[in-house]
Amino acid sequence: MATVEFNHIKKSYGSVEAIRDFNLSVDDGDFCVFVGPSGCGKSTALKMLAGLEATTSGTIQIGGRDVTELGPGNRDIAMVFQNYALYPHMTVRKNIGFGLKMRGMPGNEINAKVEDAAKILELTNYLDRKPKALSGGQRQRVALGRAIVREPSAFLMDEPLSNLDAKLRVQTRAEIVNLQKRLGVTTIYVTHDQTEALTMASKIVVMRDGMIQQIGTSHELFTHPRNIFVAGFIGSPGMNFFRGPVELDAGQPVTRFGGHLVRLPAATAALAGTDAVFGIRPEHIQLTTSPINVGLRLVESLGTEKILHFQIPKGQSLTNTEADFGPDDQDRDVQSMLIRVIDDHIYQEGQSVSLLFPQDKIHVFDPATHAAIG
Amino acid sequence: MTHLTETTILTKPKGPRMIDFSAPRHRKKFGYLLLAPAVILMALIIVYPILLSVDISFQDVRIARVGASDKPWTLDNYRWLFASHEFWRACWVTAKMVVFVGGTALVIGLATALLVNQKFKGRALARLFVALPWAVPEVVATVIWAWMLDSSFGVVNWALLRLGIISEAIQFSQNSTAAFFAVCVVMIWKGYPLMTIMLLAGLQSIPEEQYQAAKVDGASVWQRFWYVTVPNLAPVMGVTLIMTTLWVFRDFAIIHVLTGGGPLGATTTLSIMTFEQSFSYFRMGQGAAVGVVTMLICAFISRALVSRFASKSH
Amino acid sequence: MQRSKLGQIGIYTAVIVTVVLLLFPIYWMTITALSPANQLRSFPPVFFPEEPQWGVFSELLATQPFALWLKNTILIAVATMILALSVSILAAYALSRYRLRGGATIGMFILTSKMLPATLLVIPFFAIFKQMGLVGSLWSVVITQSTLIVPFCTWMLKGYFDTIPEELEHAALVDGCSPFATIFRIVLPVAAPGLAATALYAFVISWSDFLFARTFLQTSESQWTLNMGIAALKGEYITDWNVIMAASLMASIPILLVFLVLERFLVGGLASGAEK
Numbered sequence: 001m002a003t004v005e006f007n008h009i010k011k012s013y014g015s016v017e018a019i020r021d022f023n024l025s026v027d028d029g030d031f032c033v034f035v036g037p038s039g040c041g042k043s044t045a046l047k048m049l050a051g052l053e054a055t056t057s058g059t060i061q062i063g064g065r066d067v068t069e070l071g072p073g074n075r076d077i078a079m080v081f082q083n084y085a086l087y088p089h090m091t092v093r094k095n096i097g098f099g100l101k102m103r104g105m106p107g108n109e110i111n112a113k114v115e116d117a118a119k120i121l122e123l124t125n126y127l128d129r130k131p132k133a134l135s136g137g138q139r140q141r142v143a144l145g146r147a148i149v150r151e152p153s154a155f156l157m158d159e160p161l162s163n164l165d166a167k168l169r170v171q172t173r174a175e176i177v178n179l180q181k182r183l184g185v186t187t188i189y190v191t192h193d194q195t196e197a198l199t200m201a202s203k204i205v206v207m208r209d210g211m212i213q214q215i216g217t218s219h220e221l222f223t224h225p226r227n228i229f230v231a232g233f234i235g236s237p238g239m240n241f242f243r244g245p246v247e248l249d250a251g252q253p254v255t256r257f258g259g260h261l262v263r264l265p266a267a268t269a270a271l272a273g274t275d276a277v278f279g280i281r282p283e284h285i286q287l288t289t290s291p292i293n294v295g296l297r298l299v300e301s302l303g304t305e306k307i308l309h310f311q312i313p314k315g316q317s318l319t320n321t322e323a324d325f326g327p328d329d330q331d332r333d334v335q336s337m338l339i340r341v342i343d344d345h346i347y348q349e350g351q352s353v354s355l356l357f358p359q360d361k362i363h364v365f366d367p368a369t370h371a372a373i374g
Numbered sequence: 375m376t377h378l379t380e381t382t383i384l385t386k387p388k389g390p391r392m393i394d395f396s397a398p399r400h401r402k403k404f405g406y407l408l409l410a411p412a413v414i415l416m417a418l419i420i421v422y423p424i425l426l427s428v429d430i431s432f433q434d435v436r437i438a439r440v441g442a443s444d445k446p447w448t449l450d451n452y453r454w455l456f457a458s459h460e461f462w463r464a465c466w467v468t469a470k471m472v473v474f475v476g477g478t479a480l481v482i483g484l485a486t487a488l489l490v491n492q493k494f495k496g497r498a499l500a501r502l503f504v505a506l507p508w509a510v511p512e513v514v515a516t517v518i519w520a521w522m523l524d525s526s527f528g529v530v531n532w533a534l535l536r537l538g539i540i541s542e543a544i545q546f547s548q549n550s551t552a553a554f555f556a557v558c559v560v561m562i563w564k565g566y567p568l569m570t571i572m573l574l575a576g577l578q579s580i581p582e583e584q585y586q587a588a589k590v591d592g593a594s595v596w597q598r599f600w601y602v603t604v605p606n607l608a609p610v611m612g613v614t615l616i617m618t619t620l621w622v623f624r625d626f627a628i629i630h631v632l633t634g635g636g637p638l639g640a641t642t643t644l645s646i647m648t649f650e651q652s653f654s655y656f657r658m659g660q661g662a663a664v665g666v667v668t669m670l671i672c673a674f675i676s677r678a679l680v681s682r683f684a685s686k687s688h
Numbered sequence: 689m690q691r692s693k694l695g696q697i698g699i700y701t702a703v704i705v706t707v708v709l710l711l712f713p714i715y716w717m718t719i720t721a722l723s724p725a726n727q728l729r730s731f732p733p734v735f736f737p738e739e740p741q742w743g744v745f746s747e748l749l750a751t752q753p754f755a756l757w758l759k760n761t762i763l764i765a766v767a768t769m770i771l772a773l774s775v776s777i778l779a780a781y782a783l784s785r786y787r788l789r790g791g792a793t794i795g796m797f798i799l800t801s802k803m804l805p806a807t808l809l810v811i812p813f814f815a816i817f818k819q820m821g822l823v824g825s826l827w828s829v830v831i832t833q834s835t836l837i838v839p840f841c842t843w844m845l846k847g848y849f850d851t852i853p854e855e856l857e858h859a860a861l862v863d864g865c866s867p868f869a870t871i872f873r874i875v876l877p878v879a880a881p882g883l884a885a886t887a888l889y890a891f892v893i894s895w896s897d898f899l900f901a902r903t904f905l906q907t908s909e910s911q912w913t914l915n916m917g918i919a920a921l922k923g924e925y926i927t928d929w930n931v932i933m934a935a936s937l938m939a940s941i942p943i944l945l946v947f948l949v950l951e952r953f954l955v956g957g958l959a960s961g962a963e964k
Binding site for chain 3: 395396401402404405406408409411412413415416419420422423424426427430437438439440485486489490492494496500501502503504505506507508509510511512513514515517518519520521522524526527529532536563566617620623624626627630631644645646648649652653658661662665666668669672673676
Binding site for chain 2: 048051052054055069070071073
């Protein structure tokens with residue numbers, strides 16, 4: 001068990017900077033998730049931690065030991081890969097025991113450890129099978145077994161759930177969290193799926209374009225996103241945005257949404273006379289009597305949960321480049337805002353609803369820097 | 375856990391400045407280290423000999439030696455080459471052979487590939503059989519055909535006479551045209567299986583949906599072949615044609631054993647001429663000149679065809 | 689897709705006719721070897737000999753140093769295979785896994801070296817071997833054959849290595865395996881079918897060689913290979929085709945057996961090499 005530290009890590013391929021000044025300190029026993037759209041550098045960061053990629057500059061420490069120049073085998077880490085990377089020519093037993101064998105552990109000790117790990121992961125009956133004869137979920141558990149049997153200082157996991165079907169994914173998510181809590185081993189986990197990040201992590205690192213956007217717990221990220229990207233990326237669906245002026249109405253800051261006044265948090269008063277970007281989460285928009293009336297363009301029903309789409313007033317929507325949350329989010333329509341409701345109403349497309357943006361749920365962002373204000 | 379950490383640190387080779395190739399910064403050096411033997415070997419057995427043969431082609435030597443008293447460079451060999459009737463005839467023979475063998479082998483190879491790509495019981499066995507001649511050594515293939523083409527008792531002459539195509543036995547060893555086609559037949563028989571194997575792989579990679587879509591659009595069997603199979607197969611056909619062309623250019627065994635280049639040079643290709651000049655007449659300077667020109671022609675052809683097919687397939 | 693019965697029959701007919709026509713020379717070789725010598729001078733030819741004559745094989749073994757030719761051929765093929773594989777496994781792995789400076793150039797070089805006219809190469813090699821006293825030695829043939837076989841094996845193996853996910857080796861490195869051990873403990877076992885196909889392919893090319901053996905071994909009869917022996921028999925036994933065909937048959941059987949084992953790997957291997 002150990003802490004993990006990145007100090008001023010940089011990685012460039014020729015003139016392309018994949019990681020710029022990456023600083024992070026993970027406490028002993030933390031479950032830290034790197035999340036971001038594909039190409040954000042999260043996998044590169046993990047590979048550098050594993051010693052599979054060289055750093056361009058900076059140092060990496062595991063348990064206080066500088067491992068920057070050490071090979072993967074000398075870092076006392078174990079890794080779970082996206083495609084599991086089980087050795088196809090070895091039985092499950094040999095797969096799990098390979099790391100111990102490479103460290104010169106005697107055969108009977110290896111066997112005892114492998115059997116223990118197999119018991120934890122319910123793989124005992126499959127120990128003498130080859131990976132080919134296992135289901136996806138079982139293979140995934142073998143990959144986990146290979147990691148835990150080594151009793152390393154840290155687990156590194158690279159999208160370990162993305163090859164499982166949706167149901168198994170949810171189940172395995174919980175299993176991994178429980179396993180990690182039980183073993184208490186510091187874990188660095190990479191995913192592009194923000195739901196995974198929110199549900200599993202004790203610490204989330206949101207990345208984009210090789211830079212850390214925000215570090216925090218799921219609650220912090222959800223309630224206090226530091227910029228438009230984090231706000232839009234976290235949550236499903238992500239935060240709605242519209243732009244508007246900040247004005248004062250009887251000393252209180254307000255903005256306009258299609259001509260109607262919307263009350264803003266008091267701290268915004270200082271911005272009066274400027275433009276800003278406002279954000280509100282789909283689940284925070286209230287459907288009550290209010291002057292703001294919109295027509296529903298689309299109603300997506302998931303049973304009791306419904307996502308209602310309506311159009312942002314002309315000139316108030318963000319541009320596509322401003323609201324770029326990565327290639328995983330291509331179908332997002334910047335012209336629309338979403339409402340997430342859970343009730344028994346039946347909504348029709350074209351129907352008119354009136355809504356309220358609760359004052360304390362509105363986030364305000366600087367239109368130039370995209371950083372959160374207040 | 376701490377116990378393990380300690381042992382890994384202790385067992386880590388802290389020996390006399392050993393490079394740990396597993397370290398991220400040294401991993402690339404390991405790649406170069408792995409590549410080194412091959413690079414050295416190829417420099418020794420390919421690059422150096424080629425340079426040496428260019429060197430020899432500029433010397434007036436009968437039996438080439440390494441190092442010992444290099445003769446001054448001269449263009450004599452090339453002057454002889456371009457003035458000699460034999461060289462131009464060899465070019466012509468090679469060209470004819472390339473076109474005839476390449477074309478025929480492509481047709482047979484494609485037909486065979488299309489046939490064994492059909493669904494029928496025993497298909498795997500049929501594929502094995504049609505590819506079999508590929509494994510027969512060239513010399514063996516040649517002597518088999520030499521016997522089949524025998525002027526007195528050969529089965530080919532018998533069949534042709536029987537079918538009434540010819541009225542008297544063909545003297546394959548004395549008739550220039552017959553000798554040329556005899557060589558071609560052996561080459562085609564040896565060369566078509568590779569075509570079949572590669573075209574078959576190409577056929578298998580054509581998505582079935584394309585055929586279904588064409589069918590839905592009402593395309594006939596011929597239209598499907600012409601508008602789906604042929605364009606999809608074009609890159610593979612190009613590559614196979616290049617390979618076969620270069621193979622005909624390089625071939626030595628078949629011609630040497632079957633006709634020895636004769637009669638009267640009717641089957642003397644550039645490759646045979648290179649060998650004859652060097653090892654029959656021991657005029658290695660001239661032989662090397664023929665070889666160098668052949669190499670340039672080969673390089674030019676594959677260059678032209680590769681870029682052409684590469685652009686076509688995109 | 690449902691095909692009519694008539695269509696099915698048509699296909700079978702076409703397949704049988706094609707196979708019979710294409711394989712007739714192999715059949716003819718076998719039949720001729722087993723026919724009595726006098727029958728070969730009969731017109732029309734006999735297509736189904738009634739009594740196979742096995743004596744020709746013992747005659748061949750008694751009158752010709754066939755066993756010696758076989759031994760030389762095998763020695764050359766095995767030595768070439770080992771030399772070529774040991775070099776090309778490492779090179780192919782490096783080209784497949786590392787983005788090395790000059791890697792692309794080496795790849796191109798390997799591809800283009802296939803088109804070198806071999807008859808040109810034997811001239812400088814003759815000079816080199818003369819200098820080193822290697823003319824007449826089996827090594828001369830092993831070395832010259834490697835000019836063809838090393839590039840081919842490297843290219844073929846690179847294709848196989850490319851299909852192995854890199855994560856396997858990453859996992860092994862994390863497990864504490866050294867990069868070198870990873871090749872032998874992980875990569876080669878996983879690539880075993882490809883490795884076998886490549887090895888056998890090298891064997892087939894080597895077994896078929898005539899030019900190199902003819903150039904460097906012609907004057908030392910104790911070093912002759914099967915192909916040289918058969919070519920010489922053709923000149924010597926001008927009309928005893930049964931003897932020549934018997935020798936050809938015996939020379940082909942090992943390689944045809946190899947081919948039967950190898951064929952299913954070969955189709956994939958050659959095709960993947962061709963697509964690039």
